[in-house]
Amino acid sequence: MSYENLAGRTAVVTGAASGIGEAVAVLLAAQGARVALLARRRERLDAVVEKIRADGGQALAVAADVTDDASVDAAAERIHAEYGAVDLVVNSAGVMLPHPVDDGRIDEWQRMIDTNVTGVLRMIRAFTGDLLAAAGAGRTADLVNISSVGAHLTFPNYAVYGATKAALTHLSQLLRAELGPRDVRVTNIEPGLTATELASHIESDTLREFVDGMADTMGSLSSEEVADVVAYASSRPRHVNLRQIMVLPTRQA
Numbered sequence: 001m002s003y004e005n006l007a008g009r010t011a012v013v014t015g016a017a018s019g020i021g022e023a024v025a026v027l028l029a030a031q032g033a034r035v036a037l038l039a040r041r042r043e044r045l046d047a048v049v050e051k052i053r054a055d056g057g058q059a060l061a062v063a064a065d066v067t068d069d070a071s072v073d074a075a076a077e078r079i080h081a082e083y084g085a086v087d088l089v090v091n092s093a094g095v096m097l098p099h100p101v102d103d104g105r106i107d108e109w110q111r112m113i114d115t116n117v118t119g120v121l122r123m124i125r126a127f128t129g130d131l132l133a134a135a136g137a138g139r140t141a142d143l144v145n146i147s148s149v150g151a152h153l154t155f156p157n158y159a160v161y162g163a164t165k166a167a168l169t170h171l172s173q174l175l176r177a178e179l180g181p182r183d184v185r186v187t188n189i190e191p192g193l194t195a196t197e198l199a200s201h202i203e204s205d206t207l208r209e210f211v212d213g214m215a216d217t218m219g220s221l222s223s224e225e226v227a228d229v230v231a232y233a234s235s236r237p238r239h240v241n242l243r244q245i246m247v248l249p250t251r252q253a
Contacts, residue, residue, distance in 0.1 A: 003235035005140055007032030010086050012079060014066055014123060015093030017044040019196030020146055023227035024090050029057030031231065033088065036060045036079045066093050066119030067111070076126035087134035088234055089127050090144045091120045098157045109160045116164035120145060120171070128179070135183035140238040142185045144230055145172045149192045149246060165190075169244070176243060185241040187233045192248030193220040218251035 011028050015021030017039035029035045029052045037059060039045050045061035052059040060082055064075035079086065095115045097108040124143070135141040150158060151165040172188035179186055226247060233242040 003031050003231050005235045005237070006231065009033045009088050009140070010036075010083050011088035011090065012036045012038060012086050012123070012127060013090040013092060014038045014119070015091075015146075016048065017041045019092075020191070020194065020223045020226045020230075021090070021092035022048050023223035024092060024230050025059065026052060026057075027224070027227045027231050028088070028090075028234075029059050030055065031235075032057075034058040034060075034083050036062050036075075036083060036086075038062050038064045038066070038075055039093070040065050066122055067114040069122060072119075072122040072126055085130040085133060086127050087131060087139055088142045088144070089123060089131065090146070090230060091123055092146045093119055094146065094148075096158075096161050098155075098161060100157050101159050112160055112164050116161075117167050117171070120168060124175075128184075131179070131184045132182055135238075140185075140234075141183065142187065142234045143175065143179065144187045144189065144234060145169075146226075146230075147172070147188050147190045149190050149248060149252075151190060152246075172244070176241070180241065183238065185238070187230075187242055188244045189226070189229055189233070190244070190246040191221060191226045192246070192252045193218060194226055195220045195222055219249040221247065221249055 006028060011033045013021050013025040013035060016025045016037035025035045025037045037045050037048060042063040045063060049059040049061040062075045062078055065071040093115055095112055097112055099105050131141040131143060145168055147168045148165040150162040151169040169188055172186050176186045229245055229247050236242060
């Protein structure tokens with residue numbers, strides 16, 4: 001499928017070493033965007049960038065941790081030095097660590113908050129100036145946040161994860177009030193069950209089997225199918241903002 005309005009753009013994608021982030025980066029590059037890929041795993045990033053370049057795309061691997069202020073600042077400096085200003089930011093980095101709340105796993109709560117919420121804010125701080133400048137010059141400017149259906153639905157043992165995604169969904173809504181009048185689009189995408197590495201981070205065999213069981217019963221989306229939604233939303237005419245998209249396997253919907 002071909003998308004208009006992506007060729008020649010400069011994008012930053014977090015969580016780009018695997019899953020949805022990787023799929024988004026690969027698709028944007030295939031459509032002619034220059035893509036800076038951010039993630040912690042440098043070797044994995046290099047492999048994805050090599051694949052993109054082998055297919056004729058432009059890509060830059062930037063090892064960075066969205067939970068660290070200095071790391072994000074250094075990443076932004078490198079991207080600006082290599083690619084200049086950015087007009088498309090996709091916040092895909094996320095972590096899902098379910099446990100019963102009475103386990104009191106403050107370490108996991110903090111990690112989810114730092115990645116899923118504050119990590120997005122760090123990226124917003126680093127690149128909102130670029131987006132506003134692009135929009136002010138009459139170009140398309142997009143901020144895309146990957147949230148989750150977990151922002152709305154209740155899953156036992158996922159209280160903190162769901163809360164972080166609800167915060168991201170509401171943050172996206174509030175940002176539209178600030179950025180929309182200045183022609184920066186904010187799109188919030190909420191996938192349902194998706195085949196990514198997130199489930200592999202679950203420590204509990206019981207909770208991991210719960211996720212696997214839901215996928216067996218309802219099916220799951222591929223990362224590429226979610227990336228297709230990102231590309232579609234970002235490629236609309238600049239006066240059209242697909243503000244919130246929930247994308248689910250048909251049996252989950």
